[in-house]
Amino acid sequence: MLWKRATPAGGFWGLLAGTTSSVGMWAWVKVSPGAVKYVALSPQAQDQAQNMFRALWCWLICVVVTVVVSLITKPRPDAELTGLVYGLTAFRTRSRFRFSGGRFFWAVIVGIVFVILNIVFW
Numbered sequence: 457m458l459w460k461r462a463t464p465a466g467g468f469w470g471l472l473a474g475t476t477s478s479v480g481m482w483a484w485v486k487v488s489p490g491a492v493k494y495v496a497l498s499p500q501a502q503d504q505a506q507n508m509f510r511a512l513w514c515w516l517i518c519v520v521v522t523v524v525v526s527l528i529t530k531p532r533p534d535a536e537l538t539g540l541v542y543g544l545t546a547f548r549t550r551s552r553f554r555f556s557g558g559r560f561f562w563a564v565i566v567g568i569v570f571v572i573l574n575i576v577f578w
Contacts, residue, residue, distance in 0.1 A: 458541075458542055459526075459541075460531075460534065460541045460544060461526055461527070461531055462526045463525070463526045463529045463531060463532065465525055465526070465529045466521075466522045466523070466524075466525040466526030466529060467522060467526075469521055470519065470523075471518060471522075473517050473521040475514075477513065477518075478511075481495050481514070482510065485506065492506060495509055495510055495513065496508075496510075497509060
């Protein structure tokens with residue numbers, strides 16, 4: 457959606473590599489608890505930190521494999537990607553709704569909701 461050069465094969469192999477690496481790291485830490493220092497970069501990392509670092513590593517693996525496989529496979533023509541990829545999609549410049557005041561208006565609304573939620577869940 458964000459990079460028109462990505463291919464279906466790149467997406468598939470990237471997703472498979474990311475998922476497989478996640479299962480592999482989880483199994484590695486379960487079999488050898490000392491492996492935590494490699495996965496979470498600290499031997500004293502708790503479960504939540506281990507999960508966060510494992511997700512980071514798996515995301516990086518997924519992105520690298522997706523990019524590499526996409527670069528070595530044939531790209532789709534731009535005509536097939538129109539309306540699907542951000543860079544090839546035409547956007548309307550005017551809104552149909554009168555109450556939407558543009559980006560600044562929605563930024564203020566999101567900011568107000570953010571502050572209210574922080575107060576409620578503090």
